[in-house]
């Protein structure tokens with residue numbers, strides 16, 4: 537009997553590939569290339585993606601044998617889960633694989649914006665010794681507003697507590713008692729915007745959160761605020777942020793994610809006080825290995841009709 541076919545549409549760790557190859561016929565395609573993806577899904581049982589492959593209703597129309605879509609990461613915003621459900625396709629992800637890595641990256645961006653690390657680095661490599669230009673700010677005693685106190689938001693809050701920061705959070709789905717246990721005070725969105733010296737975004741991308749931090753909200757923040765978004769592009773509206781930076785209503789930003797990716801040019805790149813990374817939030821060897829092996833296991837369970845636990 538022929539083995540079930542698993543189509544890997546983006547880079548997956550060698551450990552994940554090895555687990556899949558033990559049981560399945562593993563094929564590869566570049567999921568960002570639509571013309572290649574659509575014919576490639578025609579006879580596959582499982583499809584594995586990260587962020588670049590848009591798994592839309594059109595993909596399900598081309599994939600009559602498909603039984604499972606697996607996302608080697610956290611966010612499922614590039615998978616049309618409703619269309620998957622209509623097509624009878626199970627959707628699984630690796631919800632804990634990269635949360636420590638993503639939290640550490642958010643903190644790296646926060647520190648980079650506080651201390652102008654990339655700017656000082658770039659200037660010195662150009663032969664410029666600019667000490668006063670890159671004077672920064674301390675974290676100690678400052679207020680950080682965490683938007684979204686979920687898996688990653690909690691890890692960020694716990695780590696920032698070690699910097700002696702006051703931590704507030706906006707997340708209407710979290711109990712105040714749970715937040716208090718973490719030393720976090722839950723507040724409304726407006727209070728978070730007005731009080732924070734740093735804001736770090738850890739929300740999923742949903743119709744509710746898209747543009748949540750827009751022009752109106754950016755007119756409520758302190759002009760000294762530094763904003764980090766290592767969650768999803770568009771939660772902080774890019775045009776509104778660009779304007780706020782131009783008008784000096786925001787002191788800096790650290791951005792890992794963009795409304796459209798890949799993003800190699802943006803008005804935001806032209807601000808000296810904006811630090812950017814190309815969606816590196818999950819990019820550590822440890823996280824990629826965990827994501828690869830977690831999705832390989834979930835695909836194996838799903839294809840054999842077994843219960844897939846929330847890894």
Ligand code: NAD
Nearest residue numbers: 610611638684685686687688709738739740766767817818
């Ligand atoms: P999570 O689901 O554990 O936490 C999200 C939190 O947001 C939850 O507590 C939820 O209650 C809250 N929330 C949802 N809607 C809200 C709203 N409208 N207002 C306020 N709070 C709301 O998710 P997570 O694992 O912590 O991931 C957070 C984000 O980070 C996701 O967008 C994920 O895709 C992204 N992420 C990015 C990278 C990267 O490479 N940059 C890596 C991993 C995860």
Ligand code: MLT
Nearest residue numbers: 586587609610611634818
């Ligand atoms: C995720 O949602 O897990 C991250 O954005 C990382 C990734 O896309 O690989």
